[in-house]
Amino acid sequence: MAMLVNGLPSEAVSALDRGFNYGDGVFRTLQLRHGRPWMWRWQYARLADDAARLALMLPDEQKLLDELMALGREHALAVGKIVITRGVGARGYAMAGAGAPTRIVSATPWAGYPAEYGERGVAARWCELRLSLQPRLAGVKHLNRLESVLARSEWSDAALQEGLLLDQDGWLIEGTMSNVYLLRNGEVQTPLLDRCGVNGAVRDWLTDNVSKFGLKFSETRLSAADLIDAEAVFLSNSLMGIWPLARLGERVWTPPPLLQALRQALLQQA
Numbered sequence: 001m002a003m004l005v006n007g008l009p010s011e012a013v014s015a016l017d018r019g020f021n022y023g024d025g026v027f028r029t030l031q032l033r034h035g036r037p038w039m040w041r042w043q044y045a046r047l048a049d050d051a052a053r054l055a056l057m058l059p060d061e062q063k064l065l066d067e068l069m070a071l072g073r074e075h076a077l078a079v080g081k082i083v084i085t086r087g088v089g090a091r092g093y094a095m096a097g098a099g100a101p102t103r104i105v106s107a108t109p110w111a112g113y114p115a116e117y118g119e120r121g122v123a124a125r126w127c128e129l130r131l132s133l134q135p136r137l138a139g140v141k142h143l144n145r146l147e148s149v150l151a152r153s154e155w156s157d158a159a160l161q162e163g164l165l166l167d168q169d170g171w172l173i174e175g176t177m178s179n180v181y182l183l184r185n186g187e188v189q190t191p192l193l194d195r196c197g198v199n200g201a202v203r204d205w206l207t208d209n210v211s212k213f214g215l216k217f218s219e220t221r222l223s224a225a226d227l228i229d230a231e232a233v234f235l236s237n238s239l240m241g242i243w244p245l246a247r248l249g250e251r252v253w254t255p256p257p258l259l260q261a262l263r264q265a266l267l268q269q270a
Helices: 018-022 040-053 061-072 115-119 146-152 201-213 224-229 257-267
Strands: 002-005 025-033 078-085 102-109 122-131 162-167 172-175 179-184 187-191 216-220 232-237 241-248
Touching (some): 002 061, 040 078, 040 201, 061 102, 162 241, 172 187, 201 232, 201 257, 232 257
Parallel strands (some): 122 162
Antiparallel strands (some): 162 172, 232 241
16 A cells, blocks of 8 residues: 555554544545545545545645556555544644545545456445434535444355345435435435435436436435335446346346446546
8 A cells, every 4th residue: 555644655644633532534445556546526426525524625636646556556446535624733622623524535546346247246234233314414525424334244154245235214325335225106216315425426427427327316205115126226336336136035137138238337437
């Protein structure tokens, strides 16, 4: 792994940093292809929106691009990560005591996921953990990811690639590391993220592009039963792209050709 902290080679951050103490910050994880961030238009838009939601100052876009390129250019494929915190601050929760934001950019060489995950699909399980409701943070990829950590700790079976999460009221929200979508009656449906959950860059791409495939896109309340009844189900994030869901318990799906066409279009996106 190669890392820059505020533009300088380092792996050290102050113990007084608010990101470390309070999770006071945001982050994005993305693919680097010879240093070039895949889907940067959507990635930066997500980062900017999340930072604005938390009243965080965002670094210049070109500075982030330059740092990602410098760290990842030697690798055909790498995992890039951008972390922005509110910076070092005095004791206490008040934002007023914080100094300049902390910027952490890193790149880790990566071989990618097995191709079969995208081609034939993956297996998942229902998680026991239920997501808390907090509309002020809904959609934001903030630095407190304890719910995802605890949910992911529920299984160790290598045959399961993801766990699906419901909220406190029993509505479908997301996977531990992915957004989730249902294909039903010519429509791609995804859970409404107005009370919890993380809005991903691929989710935004799908919002902009599914109409090219003759599909409608909607955000709505979805139940576990809706998912089981769906014609097809798929997952997304910035590293996996799109993975069809092939099995959830006893329910089995065969990925339709339309889903593979959508997946290929995403992979070809700059």
